[in-house]
Amino acid sequence: MWRVERPDIDTGVTFDQCIGVIRNPGLRGRMNGIRQEILDRSAHYDALAEVEELHLIIAHEAGVGDVAGLDLKKNYTTRMVRKGVPARPVYDALMILPTNNRCPFCCYGPVETLDHLLPKTQYPAFAVKPTNLVGCCDRCNRLKSEAVPTGPGDLYLHPYFDNVDHANWLKAELVHSTPAVAEFYVDAPDELTPDQLSRINTQFEGLGLAGLYSDAAADEIVDIAEMLEELFAEGGGDAVQAHLARQHRSRIAASRNSWRSALYEALSGSDWYCNGGFRIAP
16 A cells, blocks of 8 residues: 555646547537536545545536536546557556556555546546546456445545555564464554544455465565574574564565565564574474
């Protein structure tokens, strides 16, 4: 759940690029007729996103004015996504914003598509609004719910607007098995508001991040076992713990609530693991 630099791309220009390729003069005229309404709604979106209240936006699946929702959705599906159309550079620019080409929703998969924070089916006015479009992996795009939120806790964190990295909320605990297993969960630090915590949990559960992170951690635990065995032979559990603590400090400096940060915190804090629990075979 990483922050992404907010795109400095004008909604009006993007909308104009999309409707400029419409061949039907009647539809193009109707689109121009609702242009100011689209811009007003866009400004309202940003204002609510700034204060974490996007859930207050009313769904409008039928459309805006005399333009049907389906036609507004096509601004994205046929007038932005297709290669060669004037708005395609906007799509490409949004795709490269996430750090290291990593999905900001799961912080694991590669960026492969754009996701609509407010789904374009229920909120077609924002189908080509740049700050409603976030690069993400196919897995998160597929799993992310398109339900209309009924409260602030129903929304995922908005990578362009929300910041919850002032608190350590992602944690892991170890199962004492061979090899060790890391189980991930969301903690409830005092620094988070109830609504922020609800949104984190909604995203964590909706995207199945506990299982995803546990699988990733399993590979990491196997990969470091031989190195930890060598450290243990040289300096015992203290040497293993010191190494894992350094790894944790490095990971948390790079990304406070990444699965690696949570994993190394759990590993370095476990006397059982540092004193032989790192072994992957009996």
